[in-house]
Amino acid sequence: MAYNLLFGYTGLLSLGHALFFGAGMYCFAFSLIYVQADLWIAFTLTLIGAAVFSTIIGLIAIRVRGVYFLIITLIISMTFYAAALSYPEVSGGSDGMILRIPNLNFFSFSLNITDPTVNYFLVWVLLTISYIIIARLITSPLGIVLRAIGQNEQRARLIGYNVENYRLLAFTISGTFSGLAGSMYALSFRFAGPQLMSVTSSVNVLLWTLVGGSATILGPIVGTVVMVLAMDYISSETSAFLIFVGLILILVTKFAPKGIVGTIKDRLMSTSDSHNDIAET
């Protein structure tokens, strides 16, 4: 979802999203291990860390666009992936870090959130909150401006918008949410490791968004669910499952370039249009 804000609406194709996911994950893990923070502080530090980090990376990356933006985000991402591997004494290297998650204290309540049920609900609550915030953002005046910039940057500039600032804002918001997702991962699996920061994960995010439908709010969620289930199923049948993933992608781009949600939306709209036509005549 966070990715879709940047790519689907603002038109920035980034291959570095795993970077922010990883930043959030490590930020969360470091807060627990090195700061011995309680969960509230760990989450706060994660949010601040991810926001600051994505702003800094954004300042570098948004200067260029198109394929250059893609390459820059990819390079920065790979650099940090390599860094996570190269300093095992800090980051646990390729083995990652096993986390001991403290209880979540809320006044006198103390909640063991490693309990699968609690954890499951917590993830759902956060997903719902993120969904509401991003949905709200996309339909806000800011969201419309971001869409406008994605569709016609020059026009937006001549209307008086400082396009670079808006790109940076989209980048930061998107990076922060990805960071939050990273901390959720660390929390659920009690683990922080570099595998999820790899280029493959970034490409996966892009694929899921494309399959579900970019520039739709539900698209990334649908795409992720469909692709993860499909990959799980296919990989249990054959080890050459990546071929099928490629096949799905080709079919989607060929027959439903707007993704699953986008295509359904178009169908619905065209039927309601034809109803209107009949009503008018």
Add this chain to the structure above:
Amino acid sequence: MILQKHSPALLHTLGLTKKFGGLTAVDGVEFKLPEGELRAVVGPNGAGKTTFVNLIVGLLRSDRGQIFFAGNDITSKPPHVRSRIGIGYTFQLTSVFPRLSVFENVRIPVQSRTLRMFEYFGSVSNDRVEAKIKSVLHQVGLEGCTAAQADSLAHGDQRKLELAIAIALEPRLLILDEPTQGMSERDVKETIGLIRMISRNKTILIIEHNMDVVLDLAERITVFDKGRIIAEGTSSEIEQDQNVIDSYLGAEWRGR
């Protein structure tokens, strides 16, 4: 440059020059446009008219020369700043937001002029903004298709939307680059009427190929050829000018 501060011209260019490789598209142009005037810029294809206005709005950077707007040197200002201080522009080739609705297309410039920073995170429903959008759409005659996606509009309606976006900016100087290009005769008439109405309280610079439109509309005309201004004056002065007849209007113009 102290003198320029007191110049009554809203727009003033000094020695403005732009080269593309070996071609000098705009060649040392001195141009003055007083506030309140409706001025047409004409000239043959490749005379440098569009390059000239692109330098003014900031889409291109000049190689030499200066641009003053309301007495301030804006030569090195980026386009979004020029837009904010009051220069509005309509593109020669329609440049709207293709996958936004007509209403949203006009919302973008209205927001840019009415919302403060924090309001961008708030709700989209804002009576002030919506009233303004409606009035602009009514002005250009697009009130009937506010929900349509911009790229589904007919060419003439897209031109009107282009104009609507610029009007919604409430610029001090409105630059129109061939606003009637490709329009049907009826739409051309409507658009001319609209431009005339807007010009009552705005400064307008219009680039136009259609000489009938120009002679009908403009108070004064500036003629470009090969990147230079070759004549400037009222329509009757321009029609008589031998230089202009030779390079642009052609011999048969005399006979009309």
